[in-house]
Amino acid sequence: MTDERGAELLRRGGGPRRATFLELFLDVVFVFAFTRVSQRLIHDITVGGRRLPLDLAQTLVLLLALWMVWSLTAWATSHYDPDQPPIRAVMVWSMFGSLVMAVSVPEAFDAHGLSFAAGYVAIQVGRSAYLSLALRRHAQRHLSDRILVWSAVSAVPWIVGGLVDTDARLPLWAVALVIDYVGAVVGWPVPSLGRAKASAWTVTAEHLAERYQQFIIIALGEMIFISGVGFSTSEFTLLRWLAFADAFATTVLLWRIYFHRAGSVLAEAVAEAAEPARLGKSATYTHLAMIAGIVTTAVGFELVIAEPTGHIDPVRFAAIFGGPALFVVGRARLEYEVFGRVSWSRPVGLLVLVLALPVLVRLPLLGIAVSATAVLTGMAVVDALRARGRPPEHPATPM
Missing domain, CATH: 1.20.1410 (I/LWEQ domain)
Structure with a gap:
């Protein structure tokens, strides 16, 4: 893929400025995801007992993970042209991964921890890896490269947390979320590439x-x-x-x-x-x-x-x-x-x-x-x- 082909993935002045139907389709998944989070929170409050603080912390981790997925996807479609086939592929991939996360929410800190973590990591790592490959030698590739490095680092506690005993899952996933949110705040700094400045991520x-x-x-x-x-x-x-x-x-x-x-x-x-x-x-x-x-x-x-x-x-x-x-x-x-x-x-x-x-x-x-x-x-x-x-x-x- 040439630099010109990579440039076609970026939004241009005449491109769509409103959300596409595929993006609205993605939102349908999050409607379902939010009902799962709410139902889990209701369950925490009504039957939590002594474990209530722990249960509430677990539900908060799940909400923050879902929000990270949605917000980075929204930023990607504001920076890249959502009508381009590679970006549509990213959207569909994010949609399926989000659905996997949503169905795993009720038992995410029990039997379905690995499926929740796998859905999250597949979206975060897969999105950045795919965009880096699609952009190739284009200068904007460095942005997705930075995110890919940070996502790969946070993937370790995410996956390990999904595999270990449930008592150790919360601290591991909390560490993973801290990595993801800190990376977003400071611009995903990487040696030799530095950090991404706000001006590097153009948005519509x-x-x-x-x-x-x-x-x-x-x-x-x-x-x-x-x-x-x-x-x-x-x-x-x-x-x-x-x-x-x-x-x-x-x-x-x-x-x-x-x-x-x-x-x-x-x-x-x-x-x-x-x-x-x-x-x-x-x-x-x-x-x-x-x-x-x-x-x-x-x-x-x-x-x-x-x-x-x-x-x-x-x-x-x-x-x-x-x-x-x-x-x-x-x-x-x-x-x-x-x-x-x-x-x-x-x-x-x-x-x-x-x-x-x-x-x-x-x-x-x-x-x-x-x-x-x-x-x-x-x-x-x-x-x-x-x-x-x-x-x-x-x-x-x-x-």
């Missing part, structure tokens, strides 16, 4: 922003799925109807708060940034926080629907109230990344959540969920009032 602003937006929709869809399944398999009592309606209202509020206004102009902010890739990388971890908040909120509503008059404990409280709080923290960071400031309603809303703790702990689960929804409603109302009669605010990213 509209495409990358759209992928983040679509994943938020995926997480919100998973929240509807979890609450819907939980409600449909229970008795239709009045309190459960109220819990189900509150879950739907919270889902709409999270959607509203995200897309007004920072989420909707993220593409413009990335395009106007002095270093678009730097903003894109920062937004990766911002969206990870919001995704984790949405998943936790979905689990909280599953618990509320199952037992609306149940008494609170620290773990259930963290799910019902901590999920929305984590989402708001991530959303506040996104607002800073896009506009260089944070609306006062965000810290005030979080402060209200903290100050209300002495009262909230005396309420049943449904009362706590409704209180969290009320705080989110206040934020959405403040957003609407602030924008009323004013021209749309344009991005002013500090990056």
Whole structure:
């Protein structure tokens, strides 16, 4: 393959700027993957007992692994042309590997540890190795070469963790994730090649922003799925109807708060940034926080629907109230990344959540969920009032 052929794999000015249908197809796999993570988290909370901290740490490792796979795939299709056959092959390969990981999630720290690790390593190592081969002598090959080296290093604790006893699996996989995330943060430095600077990874602003937006929709869809399944398999009592309606209202509020206004102009902010890739990388971890908040909120509503008059404990409280709080923290960071400031309603809303703790702990689960929804409603109302009669605010990213 010549340098010219390698250059054809890169995005060009006239190439597609929106997500392709194949990318949306990949997202379907992650809808399923997120339901597996949520169900595992629900199981952790309801039957965890003494092992609960360990079970929660295990579930967090699985979520971080899935997010790493999705985010690097999204970056690859924003840097390379997703209509080129080699990039489509990478997408299909990532899709199957993600599906293997998803079906392994429930027993990933038991009988299916090796299949989860193998799916992850196959995607991470396979993607970079294939791109390095496809690019050959093109200068952009050095980017995939760096990622390949780091992925190969982290593959060792991933595979070993899948083979050893389950008690040793968590620390090994945690080490592997640290390697992967540190590599992404520092630019995968390799001797003789150095590290990849942000400017080396050119991104298509509209495409990358759209992928983040679509994943938020995926997480919100998973929240509807979890609450819907939980409600449909229970008795239709009045309190459960109220819990189900509150879950739907919270889902709409999270959607509203995200897309007004920072989420909707993220593409413009990335395009106007002095270093678009730097903003894109920062937004990766911002969206990870919001995704984790949405998943936790979905689990909280599953618990509320199952037992609306149940008494609170620290773990259930963290799910019902901590999920929305984590989402708001991530959303506040996104607002800073896009506009260089944070609306006062965000810290005030979080402060209200903290100050209300002495009262909230005396309420049943449904009362706590409704209180969290009320705080989110206040934020959405403040957003609407602030924008009323004013021209749309344009991005002013500090990056």
